[in-house]
Amino acid sequence: MSAQVPSEPIDTQWLSDTLSRQRKAFLNQPYPDAAERRRRLLSLKHVLQTNQDALCDAIDRDFNGRARMETLSAEFLPSIMGITDAMKHLKGWMRAQRKLAPLVFQPAAAKVFPQPLGVIGIIVPWNYPLYLAVGPLIAALAAGNHAMIKMSEFTPAFGALFADLMKQTFDPSVVTVVNGEVEVAQAFSSLPFDHLLFTGSTSVGRHIMRAASEHLTPVTLELGGKSPAVIDRSMPVREAADRLVYPKCLNAGQTCVAPDYVLCPEDSVDAFVQHFINEARRQFGDVAENPDYSAIINKRQRDRLVGYLDDARDKGASIHIAGDSDNLDDYGDKLPPILVTNVKASMTLMQDEIFGPILPVMAYRHFDETLAYINAHPRPLALYVYGYEKQLRATFEQKTHSGALLFNEALIHVAMDSLPFGGVGASGMGQYHGRYGFNTFSKLKPVVSKQRLNSLKLIYPPYKGWLMTAILKLFGR
Structure with a gap:
């Protein structure tokens, strides 16, 4: 006892x-x-x-x-x-x-x-x-x-x-x-x-x-930190959106390895947002009444998340709610999945770990912009890359640092006991x-054992013999 x-x-x-x-x-x-x-x-x-x-x-x-x-x-x-x-x-x-x-x-x-x-x-x-x-x-x-x-x-x-x-x-x-x-x-x-x-x-x-x-x-x-999800043009944006809903919405996003923001091709942002919302609604329906969708742990955390949205909206972002109401008060203790576009680095949600069902979507024109952005920020706990181009693996393995690197999936490494789990740097x-x-x-603990025969006696001082000179020549090359 x-x-x-x-x-x-x-x-x-x-x-x-x-x-x-x-x-x-x-x-x-x-x-x-x-x-x-x-x-x-x-x-x-x-x-x-x-x-x-x-x-x-x-x-x-x-x-x-x-x-x-x-x-x-x-x-x-x-x-x-x-x-x-x-x-x-x-x-x-x-x-x-x-x-x-x-x-x-x-x-x-x-x-x-x-x-x-x-x-x-x-x-x-x-x-x-x-x-x-x-x-x-x-x-x-x-x-x-x-x-x-x-x-x-x-x-x-x-x-x-x-x-x-x-x-x-x-x-x-x-x-x-x-x-x-x-x-x-x-x-x-x-x-x-x-x-x-x-x-x-x-x-x-x-x-x-x-x-x-x-x-x-x-x-x-x-x-924790901000774990990015990168969408390459080699994967249909609809497929990427479908694969991101579950890991982002598990436990209402209150997961240290949840995708924190998305880097999406500029010409596919609108399609990604629409597909994500459609898939979120398919999986969760009316989140306010759905027992399979978790609540935010307490009012303090919920107010923090709503504050991120208010700050982003005030700075010119667009808010996309995957729910039946645009009034967040209608969801009680819960928050529906929410995407944010037209984000800027000055927005609080792009500086702090979000830890909730809010997903900023950043647009890029050239793929190298994704690597530059990720490497300019603290090293994340996880990095998720969605794309079928084979070269993506070598590129991200060699040119980025993160606690874990996953291709075309998220979160599952946490439950793999054959893999180490841990961050790097700020994560x-x-x-x-x-x-x-x-x-x-x-x-x-290293343990070294010697028995009765003590060969080291041959190299004890005084250092006048030929043996030490021979050892240095043989093993010091």
Whole structure:
């Protein structure tokens, strides 16, 4: 049974004491075997499967309307798949990798030994509270670590349920869930973890990294940014529009890897807008009454998004709403898919990560303009290219930087545990998922062993013999 999460205001000493208990417990079992790690992962899988409905309902309450199928497909399913993948490959990940010692150091044996780090801190955002808590936890447990998890204050119903379920499933010295407001997150990020993983905005990521630096705590920052979608003339614009609706509208656009803006051929912008609107209406119909279309998490976020539209309209943009009403108040807590054309760089929606169902469409005349625009801005978490021209792949692989690069699809890489997930530059640092998460939360420790025969004696000082001269000539060429 886990320790009780204290009521507000939080006693920061409680956080420190919890970390101390976890570290002490870890030191008592610093290298759990594969059976113990598998048992922990199975316990996590079981509690998720047996509480599926309650977890979905809690997220629905926090969003005041979260599409159940989106919670199942984008949170529950990849969580279960991630646990299954980790259990399948666990023994292989734990196995030390033999390395060949150079001839000059023979006889010797060398290997890389993956060692658990200790206690991992995990800070969870509000947009996918289940998957972005469980995903890092899978990696931490597979690597043999203990974990403390800070849930978002914007998902109190889910946070309380998740804390209770983890309390029932794990000893608090192995897994502890913390809930609370911003000051709790600040105190949490200042703890001397052995590794800290944060998922959230770039601006908050800077504060997290600054706090962690006080203890030289290694950090993995999974941030966001503006992920572009480039449409090449080699793909029919209707096809590109059809393929972009789902990844943009999943969770009402509240996804860190959602397409943030589109770069479209100038002569195809109008056609793209119309096809996108038609496809959005086909998929979602009346979004205000459609339970398969999610709400914006809270009024603060909705007001922010509406503010982007007001700013863009005031600066000359055209607004295209894929809904039955042009009055956004008619949609309640939701926002329909909205496209924005005639955008300018000075508009707020072209400067901030949108994180909602608003999609700016920028026109280009020559394809090289797309590369120039992307490379002139902070490196995105994902880059999506739509086109059938073969040369596109080599061009974007070699001439752009992004956390991930996808051709003719979006989002799906997040659920592929065989691939690393992480940003670059302003979109983050470090990576996890699958073996990459195991390695992130392990110290890949080099181990070198020599036996009775000590060949290095031959090169001990004084340096007067012929052997060192011969070695330098042979191996220093």
